[in-house]
Amino acid sequence: MTVHNLYIFDRNGSCLYYNEWNRKKQAGISKDEEFKLMYGMLFSIRSFVSKMSPLDMYPSQARPVSACLPVCLSACLCLSACLCLPPCQSVVLSSLSVLRKEGFMSFQTSKYRLHYYETPSGLRFVMNTDLSVPNARETLQHIYSSLYVEYIVKNPVCVLGQSLDSELFSSRLDSFIRGLPFYSPRAA
Amino acid sequence: MVIFSVYVVNKAGGLIYQYDNYVPRAEAEKTFSYPLDLVLKNHDEKVVVSFGQRDGIRVGHAVLSINGVDVQGKNTADGKDTLEYLKDPANYPVSIRFGRARLSSNEKLMLASMFHSLFAIGSQLSPDVGSSGIEMLETDVFKLHCFQTLTGQCELFDQNLKGALEIAEKAGNFGAGS
Numbered sequence: 001m002t003v004h005n006l007y008i009f010d011r012n013g014s015c016l017y018y019n020e021w022n023r024k025k026q027a028g029i030s031k032d033e034e035f036k037l038m039y040g041m042l043f044s045i046r047s048f049v050s051k052m053s054p055l056d057m058y059p060s061q062a063r064p065v066s067a068c069l070p071v072c073l074s075a076c077l078c079l080s081a082c083l084c085l086p087p088c089q090s091v092v093l094s095s096l097s098v099l100r101k102e103g104f105m106s107f108q109t110s111k112y113r114l115h116y117y118e119t120p121s122g123l124r125f126v127m128n129t130d131l132s133v134p135n136a137r138e139t140l141q142h143i144y145s146s147l148y149v150e151y152i153v154k155n156p157v158c159v160l161g162q163s164l165d166s167e168l169f170s171s172r173l174d175s176f177i178r179g180l181p182f183y184s185p186r187a188a
Numbered sequence: 189m190v191i192f193s194v195y196v197v198n199k200a201g202g203l204i205y206q207y208d209n210y211v212p213r214a215e216a217e218k219t220f221s222y223p224l225d226l227v228l229k230n231h232d233e234k235v236v237v238s239f240g241q242r243d244g245i246r247v248g249h250a251v252l253s254i255n256g257v258d259v260q261g262k263n264t265a266d267g268k269d270t271l272e273y274l275k276d277p278a279n280y281p282v283s284i285r286f287g288r289a290r291l292s293s294n295e296k297l298m299l300a301s302m303f304h305s306l307f308a309i310g311s312q313l314s315p316d317v318g319s320s321g322i323e324m325l326e327t328d329v330f331k332l333h334c335f336q337t338l339t340g341q342c343e344l345f346d347q348n349l350k351g352a353l354e355i356a357e358k359a360g361n362f363g364a365g366s
Contacts, residue, residue: 004316022315025314025315028312037312041310044305048303050300051295053327053330054211054330055212085203103328104326107325107329108322108324108327109321109322110319111319112316112319128315
């Protein structure tokens with residue numbers, strides 16, 4: 001159970017912040033190139049998802065019956081939520097009560113899972129964890145609301161859009177990540 | 189569990205097989221009077237809504253048919269340009285059906301190759317050694333699973349994750365057709 005690294009991108013694609021905790025393999029390219037590649041990959045994934053999505057990415061007021069039938073799966077999710085972690089359950093409940101466009105949320109490979117969260121202002125939070133973390137969306141939301149907004153946006157010295165070099169933000173973020181229930185200091 | 193579609197991609201990234209099992213289409217047909225309160229534009233050989241939203245018609249929806257007759261790309265069935273047709277007040281009131289545009293074969297080929305590259309980049313950017321490409325991609329309305337065989341061919345299929353507010357039961361566990 002571990003967090004590998006975290007990227008924060010702004011709406012133009014520049015990487016505002018990057019930190020790693022348990023990264024075992026570097027990408028083999030320079031950091032700048034890696035940021036560009038990561039941003040480009042996410043941009044492409046988002047446009048891929050919006051083209052391929054069989055349903056609209058946000059629910060409409062009067063959804064035709066044919067389009068809403070796969071809710072049987074959300075019923076299954078509710079049942080399996082007793083067995084899975086609570087975040088799954090809250091995700092299902094939030095989908096039924098909050099009509100919000102989310103789009104692409106995460107992907108996983110055989111070794112890691114990438115979690116993605118985009119704020120309405122275009123700020124993108126990307127976290128790589130290992131496979132045991134099912135949904136880090138709330139974590140990323142918390143990073144945005146309690147750390148980014150508090151220590152960067154409300155900081156008159158920090159210029160938005162430039163690299164985040166606030167030490168307070170870095171140290172708070174670091175201690176938050178290390179304090180996460182799914183973070184263990186010993187690399188698995 | 190509902191399987192929407194299956195794509196089989198070869199090692200080079202080209203789509204070799206595609207099957208649509210279930211394609212939910214959110215469509216809305218409405219009768220409009222002049223002037224049209226939605227802003228339309230040409231996009232990729234289709235006429236799509238670029239601004240404006242009402243009654244289930246959203247940004248990104250394409251014009252599917254006018255007065256019950258399916259449109260052919262940018263033109264109406266008679267060959268007239270759709271946007272010009274809709275600018276003429278003499279043609280109103282007109283009944284237009286909007287909906288999510290179906291993917292053309294060309295677009296499916298492009299999406300499959302796009303996924304192939306994303307799969308490879310996912311493996312390259314891995315923070316851990318020995319990672320495969322993307323195995324599962326999750327959005328709020330569907331899940332995409334990818335299986336890579338030993339020979340290197342990659343099979344993707346979409347599967348629905350969450351639905352809407354009305355509960356509709358439908359048992360369906362269709363095997364992938366291949």
